[in-house]
Amino acid sequence: MFKKVLIANRGEIAIRIMRACRELDVSTVAVYSDADKNALFPKYADEAYHIGPSPSSQSYLNMDKIIEVAKESGAEGIHPGYGFLSENPVFAKKCKAAGIVFIGPSSEVIEKMGSKIAARKLMIEAGVPVVPGYDKAIEDVDEALEMADSIGYPVMIKASAGGGGIGMKVVYSKDDFKSSLVSIQSVAQSAFGDPTVFIEKYVEEPRHIEFQILADSHGNTVYVSDRECSIQRRHQKLMEEAPSPVLSPELRKKMGEAAVKAAKSIGYENAGTVEFLYSKGDFYFLEVNTRLQVEHCITELVTGIDLAKQQLLIACGKELPFKQEDIKITGHAFECRINAEDPLNDFAPSPGKITRYRSPGGPGVRIDSGVYMGYVIPPFYDSMVAKLCTWGETREEAISRMKRALYEFVIVGVTTNIPFHEAVLSNEAFVRGDLTTHFIEDNNILEAVKEVVEHEKGKGSTLASVLVNNSRKTAAATAAVSAYVNAAKQQSNCQQTK
Numbered sequence: 001m002f003k004k005v006l007i008a009n010r011g012e013i014a015i016r017i018m019r020a021c022r023e024l025d026v027s028t029v030a031v032y033s034d035a036d037k038n039a040l041f042p043k044y045a046d047e048a049y050h051i052g053p054s055p056s057s058q059s060y061l062n063m064d065k066i067i068e069v070a071k072e073s074g075a076e077g078i079h080p081g082y083g084f085l086s087e088n089p090v091f092a093k094k095c096k097a098a099g100i101v102f103i104g105p106s107s108e109v110i111e112k113m114g115s116k117i118a119a120r121k122l123m124i125e126a127g128v129p130v131v132p133g134y135d136k137a138i139e140d141v142d143e144a145l146e147m148a149d150s151i152g153y154p155v156m157i158k159a160s161a162g163g164g165g166i167g168m169k170v171v172y173s174k175d176d177f178k179s180s181l182v183s184i185q186s187v188a189q190s191a192f193g194d195p196t197v198f199i200e201k202y203v204e205e206p207r208h209i210e211f212q213i214l215a216d217s218h219g220n221t222v223y224v225s226d227r228e229c230s231i232q233r234r235h236q237k238l239m240e241e242a243p244s245p246v247l248s249p250e251l252r253k254k255m256g257e258a259a260v261k262a263a264k265s266i267g268y269e270n271a272g273t274v275e276f277l278y279s280k281g282d283f284y285f286l287e288v289n290t291r292l293q294v295e296h297c298i299t300e301l302v303t304g305i306d307l308a309k310q311q312l313l314i315a316c317g318k319e320l321p322f323k324q325e326d327i328k329i330t331g332h333a334f335e336c337r338i339n340a341e342d343p344l345n346d347f348a349p350s351p352g353k354i355t356r357y358r359s360p361g362g363p364g365v366r367i368d369s370g371v372y373m374g375y376v377i378p379p380f381y382d383s384m385v386a387k388l389c390t391w392g393e394t395r396e397e398a399i400s401r402m403k404r405a406l407y408e409f410v411i412v413g414v415t416t417n418i419p420f421h422e423a424v425l426s427n428e429a430f431v432r433g434d435l436t437t438h439f440i441e442d443n444n445i446l447e448a449v450k451e452v453v454e455h456e457k458g459k460g461s462t463l464a465s466v467l468v469n470n471s472r473k474t475a476a477a478t479a480a481v482s483a484y485v486n487a488a489k490q491q492s493n494c495q496q497t498k
Ligand code: MV4
Pocket: 131, 156, 163, 164, 165, 166, 200, 201, 202, 203, 204, 206, 208, 229, 230, 232, 235, 277, 286, 287, 437
């Protein structure tokens, strides 16, 4: 095992990885920017190094600086977390050249999956179902129009270098095709420096279902569990669950085996995720995420497998300690991403000081967070405060635990999206497991959020309101009660009950 690992990330995921390191007796090195001087993760680490100013371009994206710190501190491996440098093939390559293990797949694999056209082509060759379309870059409009005609409208134009929802557009008719093509090409050029686009059939109202995979360097590849990630807004996932409520055991096995086939065909090593679109019993490969994802925790909850730990073991050349048939899904888990953002103001970020904080606990609750009471959430990075996950023997139990945990969560000082989660959890279609990527709009969730927010102005609807809202009145009442109790105690000879 490594003696020392550098974590090239911040916040909760830096802590998540350091937790795995601690359990494996690996020393940890944190790197942090100006804005993160007072964050929890540099304090949690065994060593912490300042790497630059707050903007990530000058700190968390500074490859050479991070590698220099790794070398100076004697770290043998770098874990990139998610975001930042985690899917950057240049960084993976630079680590290798510096004699440091990049804890993730090879630079070549990251690069291959970065091109959506190449990924499509490879999956077709491997026999993994893809959305009907063309695995060919569009070269001229007339040829593209013919392709669109033969696929049948609506079609989707996608940037080959895109992913995660940037650089794509639905086209409903021939008349809009040319202007959409030109606009996506220009978005692709400015966002990715590559104007290459391709087209696919547009799958309407699909579900987003992804499969976690693990692959070691001995040729063993397994699928760990599936996750349903349909509850998202503008490609930002907000709530996920494992397993997907729509898959039968047979379809789960079929999709899981397709995910393994996808991984094996590209020589994948370490943890990864194969994303699929699901519609009416059919599934289509979408992309491979070559990193540990935000929502990995729910897979851990339903399988008992520590994915971060397995990543470290795989990177050291260890063989997976289980086979496919050993992996069992037990119960059901949800993740709510608790963000400092205002769902009633277009989800605008709400950075600032957390003046009171108390996280939920009790049966079936897991919290991954990098904040504490008094911490100031900086405006430079994403607005996630905590990942709140619950586990239950059944989906219903996991839902009621999530509602209970959200009731308990006290976060004062910044606006959070807790009411959004409460609105989703009370929605009938959601409770039925009736989800699509358009769930929020189709179910008028924002209207429901307004009602939740209004309701929570009333005392007692959340633990926060009990503890904080009427703090003066509560304090006065508490003082009066204790004065009364003390007086009663003095007057009576009865023994105090314990
Ligand atoms: C699609 C699609 C429908 N048809 N491709 C969005 C993210 C990127 N990975 C691909 N995405 C989609 N590709 C075809 N041919 C619908 C989406 C999509 C989506 C996918 C997953 C999760 C949320 C989504 C929200 C809107 C659109």
